Amino acid sequence: MLRERLRTVGVRAACSLASSGILPARLFFTVVLLFLKLLTHTALRLPQHRLRLRSQQSPQSGLGESRFLGHLLRTVEQACRMTEQLYTVASDSETTGEDKSQMSFPDVAIGIDIGTSNCSVAVWTGHQVELLKNTRNQKGMRSYVMFKDDTLSAGVTGGATQEHGHEERDILSGSAIFNMKRLIGRMDTDEVVQASKNLPFLVQTLGIGVRPFIAALVNNMWRSTTPEEVLAIFLLELKALVEMHLKHPVRNAVLTIPVAFSRFQQTRIERACAMAGLHVLRLMPEPTSIALLYAQQQQQLLHDNMGSGIEKIALIFNMGAGYCDAAVTATAGGVSQIRALSGSTVGGEDILQNVMHHLLPDFDSLYAGQTMDRIKSIGLLRMATQDVIHKLATQEHVEINVDLGGGHKVSKILGRGEFEKVNQAIFEKCEGIIKQCLADAKLTPEDINDVILVGGCSKIPKIRSVVLGLCKKDDSYGGIDPLEAAVSGAALEGAIASGVTDPSGSLDLLTIQATPMNLGIRADGGNFAAIIPRNTAVPARRDMMFTTTHDNQTEALIAVYEGEGKQAEENHLLGYFKITDITAAAKGTVEINVCMDIDATNVLRVFAGVVKPQGQAIPPFIEVRMPTLDDGHGWCGQALAKMFGSTLDLAAVPKKLHP
Amino acid sequence: SDVDEEEPCYNNLLSHRISLGLPPSGPLELDHIKSAFRASALRWHPDKHQGASQAEAEEKFRRCMEAYKALAGAFKPSG
Numbered sequence: 134m135l136r137e138r139l140r141t142v143g144v145r146a147a148c149s150l151a152s153s154g155i156l157p158a159r160l161f162f163t164v165v166l167l168f169l170k171l172l173t174h175t176a177l178r179l180p181q182h183r184l185r186l187r188s189q190q191s192p193q194s195g196l197g198e199s200r201f202l203g204h205l206l207r208t209v210e211q212a213c214r215m216t217e218q219l220y221t222v223a224s225d226s227e228t229t230g231e232d233k234s235q236m237s238f239p240d241v242a243i244g245i246d247i248g249t250s251n252c253s254v255a256v257w258t259g260h261q262v263e264l265l266k267n268t269r270n271q272k273g274m275r276s277y278v279m280f281k282d283d284t285l286s287a288g289v290t291g292g293a294t295q296e297h298g299h300e301e302r303d304i305l306s307g308s309a310i311f312n313m314k315r316l317i318g319r320m321d322t323d324e325v326v327q328a329s330k331n332l333p334f335l336v337q338t339l340g341i342g343v344r345p346f347i348a349a350l351v352n353n354m355w356r357s358t359t360p361e362e363v364l365a366i367f368l369l370e371l372k373a374l375v376e377m378h379l380k381h382p383v384r385n386a387v388l389t390i391p392v393a394f395s396r397f398q399q400t401r402i403e404r405a406c407a408m409a410g411l412h413v414l415r416l417m418p419e420p421t422s423i424a425l426l427y428a429q430q431q432q433q434l435l436h437d438n439m440g441s442g443i444e445k446i447a448l449i450f451n452m453g454a455g456y457c458d459a460a461v462t463a464t465a466g467g468v469s470q471i472r473a474l475s476g477s478t479v480g481g482e483d484i485l486q487n488v489m490h491h492l493l494p495d496f497d498s499l500y501a502g503q504t505m506d507r508i509k510s511i512g513l514l515r516m517a518t519q520d521v522i523h524k525l526a527t528q529e530h531v532e533i534n535v536d537l538g539g540g541h542k543v544s545k546i547l548g549r550g551e552f553e554k555v556n557q558a559i560f561e562k563c564e565g566i567i568k569q570c571l572a573d574a575k576l577t578p579e580d581i582n583d584v585i586l587v588g589g590c591s592k593i594p595k596i597r598s599v600v601l602g603l604c605k606k607d608d609s610y611g612g613i614d615p616l617e618a619a620v621s622g623a624a625l626e627g628a629i630a631s632g633v634t635d636p637s638g639s640l641d642l643l644t645i646q647a648t649p650m651n652l653g654i655r656a657d658g659g660n661f662a663a664i665i666p667r668n669t670a671v672p673a674r675r676d677m678m679f680t681t682t683h684d685n686q687t688e689a690l691i692a693v694y695e696g697e698g699k700q701a702e703e704n705h706l707l708g709y710f711k712i713t714d715i716t717a718a719a720k721g722t723v724e725i726n727v728c729m730d731i732d733a734t735n736v737l738r739v740f741a742g743v744v745k746p747q748g749q750a751i752p753p754f755i756e757v758r759m760p761t762l763d764d765g766h767g768w769c770g771q772a773l774a775k776m777f778g779s780t781l782d783l784a785a786v787p788k789k790l791h792p
Numbered sequence: 793s794d795v796d797e798e799e800p801c802y803n804n805l806l807s808h809r810i811s812l813g814l815p816p817s818g819p820l821e822l823d824h825i826k827s828a829f830r831a832s833a834l835r836w837h838p839d840k841h842q843g844a845s846q847a848e849a850e851e852k853f854r855r856c857m858e859a860y861k862a863l864a865g866a867f868k869p870s871g
Contacts, residue, residue, distance in 0.1 A: 443823075444823075444826060465826070465827070465830060466827060466831065466834070467830075467834065468833055468834060470833075629839055630839045631842075632841075632842040641834055643834055643839060643840070645833060645837070670857055672838065672850050672853065672854060674854065732838070733838035733839055733846075733850060734838075
């Protein structure tokens with residue numbers, strides 16, 4: 134009787150929610166419609182991408198896409214079912230749910246920290262940042278998607294298993310794809326992709342400059358996928374989680390990205406978000422979101438009469454599973470100005486791989502094939518190694534005993550000293566990143582007031598001693614949670630960039646971003662002429678003069694690159710376009726201005742046109758948004774060189790020669 | 793770096809001072825310039841403006857940035 138009543142209450146509550154327009158069913162259709170719209174939108178805007186998909190991945194493409202759509206819809210459905218349950222539960226306790234939905238701001242961007250290994254999400258609740266927990270009460274969720282039995286589930290809900298050990302074993306079963314942040318936007322010639330072949334799922338490379346073949350094991354068959362797809366499925370589940378908490382749809386998000394991410398990788402992240410129905414408001418380099426959080430804390434100290442208000446220089450070192458970044462920032466008055474950024478693709482995954490190879494020297498020869506047994510063994514070794522590394526953070530020696538099957542066993546006692554020796558090269562890379570960052574900021578260790586250590590690897594004693602040693606400090610800044618800092622900063626930025634203001638002034642904060650990489654064009658043969666050097670404050674606009682290299686040259690190719698190499702070929706080709714109808718003249722007499730502009734949302738635009746000789750026939754400046762290329766930048770640059778040689782080349786005009 | 797190398801000209805310096813809301817004449821200290829820049833940044837950074845006013849704010853912020861570089865740059869030789 135009582136149960137009957139409760140059920141009718143539930144139904145009635147659901148109906149009342151339906152009339153107020155926030156019933157999951159309606160939400161479901163909105164998401165689906167949005168997704169379909171976005172899919173067609175992307176298809177219209179990116180014809181190259183579609184073409185390439187068709188031609189290069191014909192065995193997977195058409196089928197794969199429709200299957201992907203099916204999977205996504207199913208995931209949305211599942212998520213909505215989950216949401217529906219919670220709505221009913223919430224409406225049982227009547228008012229609380231409704232109050233909360235009025236309090237939170239529907240248009241405020243959420244903060245997402247997509248990590249190589251873990252992911253978290255946070256929102257601005259009106260007076261503070263709150264990290265959301267999943268149904269298993271976790272703030273940090275494992276980043277993976279499980280392709281088991283044709284039903285997809287991401288690490289947000291943890292799939293079907295409730296127990297941590299089971300989840301780990303499932304992740305390493307071959308049916309789950311993870312480490313997508315390392316693989317996204319990379320070609321099969323990339324060394325990071327090469328190193329990913331040891332992962333317990335299929336990563337096949339041909340070394341020809343195309344996307345690697347990535348697949349999960351489903352019913353003994355390889356089901357192909359892409360890092361974007363995996364990320365989109367994950368984000369979709371994450372979005373459902375947030376909507377369940379906030380009780381309204383969310384659209385905008387601020388995501389943190391590694392400093393070392395190329396603009397290609399950023400585009401891929403944006404695309405994955407679009408597939409999940411999220412609009413990217415900002416992509417923040419991870420240490421800069423931590424800088425924002427630091428600025429907030431310094432303001433809070435000042436507010437509590439505990440701070441001095443004078444400018445503080447902080448070095449932020451962030452090392453997760455996939456990437457490592459450093460930033461030097463000057464902070465006062467709620468404003469954190471990024472002085473220098475540096476980063477690399479070195480992370481906990483490399484440490485893990487090193488230790489795995491150390492524990493089992495025959496690793497590569499033993500597990501060369503792509504068989505079920507191999508995946509199982511690699512999975513077991515990975516689990517054991519992860520455990521060892523975690524334990525070595527607090528213990529001097531750790532004993533490993535693991536049976537990998539097939540007559541292979543690992544029994545060893547690993548000491549911390551040995552562990553540090555094995556990973557010597559990685560610690561040296563970390564040193565290099567910090568040294569470069571300090572040099573770029575034109576600062577010495579004595580100038581640093583605070584050292585902020587964040588990310589999963591910041592728990593490794595050697596990493597701590599390396600960073601603190603370089604900065605000549607005894608201890609790191611203690612006010613920041615190393616695993617929650619990045620996402621908290623992203624949620625703060627989400628609130629600020631969404632236009633939220635707080636009467637108490639707690640959002641009078643700002644991070645003045647800097648460019649992480651040189652941006653420029655190919656000139657003077659194969660050289661790279663940097664127009665916006667790295668660590669320029671954003672928004673940024675710089676220009677440079679160029680001239681023709683041949684007599685009567687009427688066309689010029691503007692090939693835009695990003696990177697640190699002196700030669701254009703060493704850098705990422707972002708795109709190219711031609712300037713046509715240049716007045717025929719002797720070489721070196723025509724002046725062509727190339728201007729680059731990065732706005733606050735990090736969009737890069739390139740303007741180019743002839744400024745001398747002036748005449749009526751001069752075509753207007755051409756303005757191009759970058760990147761224009763989808764991928765394959767390696768061979769694309771080579772193809773351009775082969776096709777045109779030096780006929781469309783430009784030469785830089787030294788600064789002093791033009792007024 | 794190009795901006796730093798330009799010859800300081802009186803008119804420019806005046807407009808830089810105005811951009812940051814500093815007094816048009818009189819001695820300046822680096823700390824004053826820095827805090828004036830931070831206050832202007834909080835006011836004009838495009839993150840603080842949504843919609844139509846964003847483009848205008850971005851221009852103003854660029855000018856503040858330029859002014860800060862020029863005025864603070866003059867302090868570099870003395871440390």
